[in-house]
Amino acid sequence: MRTFPSPATHPRVLALLAWGVLAVSASCTGRPESEPEDDWGDSTSAVTGGNILFVGNSFTHGNEEPVYSYNKAAVTDTNGSSVGGIPGVFKKLTVQAGLAFNVSLETASGQTLGWHFANKAATIGQATWNTVVFQEQSTTPLPTARGGSPTAFTESARNLRSLVLSKNPAANLFLYETWSSPASVGAQGYPSGTAGLQAMQADLRDAYFKASRDLGFKGVARVGDGFMRAVEQGVADPNPADGLSPGMVNLWSNQDSRHSSKYGSYLSAAVLFAKITQVDPRGLATGAGSAAAELGISATEASNLHRIAYEITALADPLPPPGESTRQPVTGATFSGAVTAGTPVNLTGIAQLASLTTAEGTFTQLTGATASGITGTNAPSSRGSTPANASVAASGLGVQDGANNVGTGNFQFGTPFTAKTRFFIVDSTTTSTTLGDATTVTLVNASNQPVGSYSLSLLASDFTTSAAGTTSTALATVSYTSGVASITGTPPGTVQSKLGAVSFSLADLGVTDLTSISGATGLRLSSATLDPNVVGLYTLP
Known part of the structure; x- marks a missing residue:
């Protein structure tokens, strides 16, 4: 382990010294998660450039402005829809950090990973991709009793992983964990309020990490856990529909309380940035010309979201639940x-x-x-x-x-x-x-x-x-x-x-x-x- 340089001294805040063979300690749903330490980042797993493809739906491309078309000129929408979305925000953050990524997205509203495999294999299965990020439809990973299809999620993730690695065996593959929302908890049979958000997020977390363990992904970007942490820390309002609490932000869209708002999208991009690059997001700029400023997010709001992205990425991965054999x-x-x-x-x-x-x-x-x-x-x-x-x-x-x-x-x-x-x-x-x-x-x-x-x-x-x-x-x-x-x-x-x-x-x-x-x-x-x-x-x- 080593001490991370201060953002003021090193704007890129890159993790350049290896941990050796050890990673951060871990925990799981229902068990306490250790808090992040000042020692953070793993240069052995960092991806600091190359061609990256984001595969997903509206939870990736964004559902509304200003995110939907943000920075679209700097990324490649493989479907030609002029979308910037969360990949556009990610691209801007990497530029701010001094990293060179060629960012592309292959997205389709409402679709599952199974749909992408069936219909977009020619795009996804290209040797050019150094890194690919997969985001499943928001309820598919949930237990069947909650309207999900975890078997379909795992099978699609397996197929897409095999497809990419068949073209580039050295590709870095990540899963993008999505979020619970005020609209989703009721629709999927969870309790209302924070308890329902936590319960749904726990199911999503378990599904994404199980798929990552079983299939051998490089890691999980804990975007949904970042949403939950923002709620639990009082940064985000758990139920904006009854009026936004003073000093809090709304992570979800005002239109449907399910998709991400500009704040939720920015937090998503910050978590993805931290997980993939292993660069400390607390060093990202928030002033004029930054992604935060261009999206209308204040320096204080952005700093809080950067901190949460850091903290959730520094958390240990959950242990497999009892009875799940890894021998x-x-x-x-x-x-x-x-x-x-x-x-x-x-x-x-x-x-x-x-x-x-x-x-x-x-x-x-x-x-x-x-x-x-x-x-x-x-x-x-x-x-x-x-x-x-x-x-x-x-x-x-x-x-x-x-x-x-x-x-x-x-x-x-x-x-x-x-x-x-x-x-x-x-x-x-x-x-x-x-x-x-x-x-x-x-x-x-x-x-x-x-x-x-x-x-x-x-x-x-x-x-x-x-x-x-x-x-x-x-x-x-x-x-x-x-x-x-x-x-x-x-x-x-x-x-x-x-x-x-x-x-x-x-x-x-x-x-x-x-x-x-x-x-x-x-x-x-x-x-x-x-x-x-x-x-x-x-x-x-």
């Missing part, structure tokens, strides 16, 4: 060092784990744990120099080492965990057996004592699939040259082993509130058969 078998890996190509590759000497692939993506920023307290009775194996002890064998990222049949072992990372943390275990077994071992994982503190009652029972089926007598789907093979005869063979090195792995999250361990595990720094593994080669973590982008 994933690892389906691919790359290695550096003494590696012989093949299917799978063969580790012939000192080798390092370079990347892991799961359904969530491919990850290279891997951190290995330091092991201690291993109680297995078998001696460790090694494909190079024999490790000094079992703790050495199973630590770091060296995949040629293995601690055989660990009874219990503590693996310390020395770093806090977040909602985006994914732990992994690389396991080895002889080719003649099935890959994967039943293992109990427990969170521990720096003294190797359990933290709460958070544990996970992994099954053999959670690991990379590789049946007995085959190596075709294993991550790699290795022939150990020292250790126990059952693993090394006689003479040593004549029995081949194969590697597989599993990935899992704090949610899988039963964590629902990050504050409850603030003392956790490591994992305890307990298994009668597990041979851990590497225990580590990575962080979702």
Whole structure:
């Protein structure tokens, strides 16, 4: 983490120093959200230029002036309708920040993402797009009991994601979370007033983040959560229809209390700007020539909206709800060092784990744990120099080492965990057996004592699939040259082993509130058969 430069000193306020592999901590609906810190922004995930396309409906193009046609000359409306909208505001904010984006929009009033996929694939599926932002129709992500179709939302998001990545595998893909509104809560069966706005927004938040987790989007721009935060902080009136409270703004259109007003549209653009660029919006200008001034938003009003955009973007992503499993078998890996190509590759000497692939993506920023307290009775194996002890064998990222049949072992990372943390275990077994071992994982503190009652029972089926007598789907093979005869063979090195792995999250361990595990720094593994080669973590982008 690092301190963000003051806006007065650095107008662009760019996050230029990396967090390393850790992201901000997270929370979820019904659980307290940690407040943002002064340390903010992640340059490893920042998008600071290129060709960006916004896909959505009137919640993206704006429903009324002055937003509908704002800055239209500076953006490309792919439908030729001369729309500026929220992408036009976004473009102006990037110019103010000194960033070079080519902004385009593909929008159609009232339409779903499914409609865009069916009718606008030729526009959306172009290799030219470096970044694409998808906004679903405002009620489609809601539960079916509230008139939504979450399955249709997820399927459309999946199809569009695949379409874009098939043309540009390196494209940055974001979801644009929409907002609850005074008109929508009643129409969708929610209570009236602030309670109804909060309940509808919670459902939207859950749907957008679930889709992002399940499908592997780069992130969610929490526009709707920004609306809700403005209401909860007294910046925006929750029910302007009964008269606008002094000092508050109306985020929704006076025409229908559902679409965004100029204030809501400006806040939308500010949240999108903060999420995509990782530039602190509190440094944006509000005077003459700024987007705020051109839209008729006062400096005080704009500063409040900038602050809310900052705060909502700095919040941790929500944890998955209890019962939503994120455990994933690892389906691919790359290695550096003494590696012989093949299917799978063969580790012939000192080798390092370079990347892991799961359904969530491919990850290279891997951190290995330091092991201690291993109680297995078998001696460790090694494909190079024999490790000094079992703790050495199973630590770091060296995949040629293995601690055989660990009874219990503590693996310390020395770093806090977040909602985006994914732990992994690389396991080895002889080719003649099935890959994967039943293992109990427990969170521990720096003294190797359990933290709460958070544990996970992994099954053999959670690991990379590789049946007995085959190596075709294993991550790699290795022939150990020292250790126990059952693993090394006689003479040593004549029995081949194969590697597989599993990935899992704090949610899988039963964590629902990050504050409850603030003392956790490591994992305890307990298994009668597990041979851990590497225990580590990575962080979702």
